[in-house]
Amino acid sequence: MFRKLAFLVLLILPFLGKSQDSAIHSVGVDLNYHPQDFFFHIRGQLLKKKLSHEVFLGFGINKTIFQKQVNPMIGYDLSYRFKLTNWFSVSPLIRLSYSLLNTKVPEKHPLIHATESFAACRLLLGNRNKFAITGGIGPAIEWKYDAYLERRNHFFMWNYFAEISYYYEF
Amino acid sequence: MNSRYLLIISVLGLFSCKKHADLYPDTTIGGHACAGLHISSSNYHDNSLEAYKYARSFEKVEMIEVDAQLSLDGTLWLFHDPELNEESTGEGAIPQKNDSYLSGLKYSSLEKENLICLLDLPADLKGIRLLIDLKESDGSETGLIDSTALLDALNQAKQYFYNGDLAMVTNTGRFLPAIKALGFRVYYNAVNAGQFFNYSNASVSDGAVFRNSEISISDVNSVKSLGKEVIIYDVRSSEGIKSAFEKSPDYLLTDDIKATLIEKYK
Numbered sequence: 001m002f003r004k005l006a007f008l009v010l011l012i013l014p015f016l017g018k019s020q021d022s023a024i025h026s027v028g029v030d031l032n033y034h035p036q037d038f039f040f041h042i043r044g045q046l047l048k049k050k051l052s053h054e055v056f057l058g059f060g061i062n063k064t065i066f067q068k069q070v071n072p073m074i075g076y077d078l079s080y081r082f083k084l085t086n087w088f089s090v091s092p093l094i095r096l097s098y099s100l101l102n103t104k105v106p107e108k109h110p111l112i113h114a115t116e117s118f119a120a121c122r123l124l125l126g127n128r129n130k131f132a133i134t135g136g137i138g139p140a141i142e143w144k145y146d147a148y149l150e151r152r153n154h155f156f157m158w159n160y161f162a163e164i165s166y167y168y169e170f
Numbered sequence: 171m172n173s174r175y176l177l178i179i180s181v182l183g184l185f186s187c188k189k190h191a192d193l194y195p196d197t198t199i200g201g202h203a204c205a206g207l208h209i210s211s212s213n214y215h216d217n218s219l220e221a222y223k224y225a226r227s228f229e230k231v232e233m234i235e236v237d238a239q240l241s242l243d244g245t246l247w248l249f250h251d252p253e254l255n256e257e258s259t260g261e262g263a264i265p266q267k268n269d270s271y272l273s274g275l276k277y278s279s280l281e282k283e284n285l286i287c288l289l290d291l292p293a294d295l296k297g298i299r300l301l302i303d304l305k306e307s308d309g310s311e312t313g314l315i316d317s318t319a320l321l322d323a324l325n326q327a328k329q330y331f332y333n334g335d336l337a338m339v340t341n342t343g344r345f346l347p348a349i350k351a352l353g354f355r356v357y358y359n360a361v362n363a364g365q366f367f368n369y370s371n372a373s374v375s376d377g378a379v380f381r382n383s384e385i386s387i388s389d390v391n392s393v394k395s396l397g398k399e400v401i402i403y404d405v406r407s408s409e410g411i412k413s414a415f416e417k418s419p420d421y422l423l424t425d426d427i428k429a430t431l432i433e434k435y436k
Contacts, residue, residue, distance in 0.1 A: 035210040069432045104435035107229045148226040157213045158280035
């Protein structure tokens with residue numbers, strides 16, 4: 001129960017407090033190397049003071065394009081921007097993401113779900129047009145039907161990613 | 171309004187559990203080194219208990235291959251490389267180490283899985299074929315492991331596992347009749363089809379194991395025409411998986427189980 005509450009508090013924490021007039025919106029794209037695939041994402045960012053909220057939506061390139069099986073991923077980044085110069089900043093960030101893969105096995109249980117969380121760091125270069133390099137590592141849980149145990153099961157693992165992104169700031 | 175319908179249709183399409191046809195019904199999928207060897211998409215280190223359980227969790231994966239080496243105490247340990255320091259916290263070679271030393275080792279992966287011996291795997295095979303790729307070196311440059319210790323270890327494995335088949339891959343073809351007498355199917359690890367045809371024990375073996383890059387469709391057909399089974403391994407990319415399936419081997423030992431399932435059931 002405590003863990004659920006703590007998770008909720010963490011999620012709403014950035015939204016607490018006075019709203020800032022200085023909110024900056026950005027849109028962007030990224031190419032993400034992940035052990036399971038190369039992912040392409042589109043992303044939207046809201047920067048309030050130094051706190052950035054981003055949502056992203058994308059797909060695994062190998063699975064979706066070369067294997068013609070949609071492998072969607074959705075996620076959220078929360079980061080704090082340390083502006084070192086006018087054109088360079090560093091952001092530690094927390095990422096939560098979810099992805100889904102349908103293996104098409106003609107049994108009742110073809111779907112594989114994965115939820116991941118990452119602690120990461122992002123280097124941002126530029127002003128209105130920004131380029132970023134991000135890398136992170138964190139725990140993940142993949143859950144699916146387990147044919148050996150004959151029930152739903154989850155598999156704990158560690159994952160990592162490296163990502164290059166482009167943002168356009170409005 | 172239109173976009174709402176489009177969204178609903180997309181979500182339904184995405185989550186639908188439509189049954190797909192088996193495009194390659196003559197080929198059974200197996201896991202190479204459990205759930206993949208030297209590939210980033212494998213969630214766990216090859217030949218670990220975690221990787222074995224993960225590979226077993228997939229429907230339609232009906233063969234698991236493991237790499238085994240005999241320790242000084244005559245126990246079969248699951249490990250691929252000749253030297254422990256390449257992938258684990260240990261040093262030296264498994265055939266020159268005791269079980270007490272090996273039992274404290276971990277893989278040098280993010281998950282830090284334990285090294286395990288063959289009999290640490292669940293005894294109930296639940297209908298699959300467990301393929302043991304036996305590394306027969308004794309840890310020296312040219313020496314081979316002791317035959318008595320090897321046959322004892324294989325006999326123990328035969329007593330331990332149930333509800334499935336046991337098979338072995340051999341590089342040397344030593345003691346083949348004795349191993350077959352224990353109830354193992356035996357496959358010869360061949361460089362190419364020509365080598366298999368020239369192999370003196372080819373008629374005694376149950377088939378051969380080939381790298382995908384070293385065997386053609388006609389080679390597969392030639393081996394199968396002798397009544398022998400063909401196992402293809404070393405497939406990672408979706409193109410490699412497709413090319414291996416098109417050769418119609420009896421088994422495809424894949425390094426990427428998810429990608430292979432998608433290709434088979436498109």
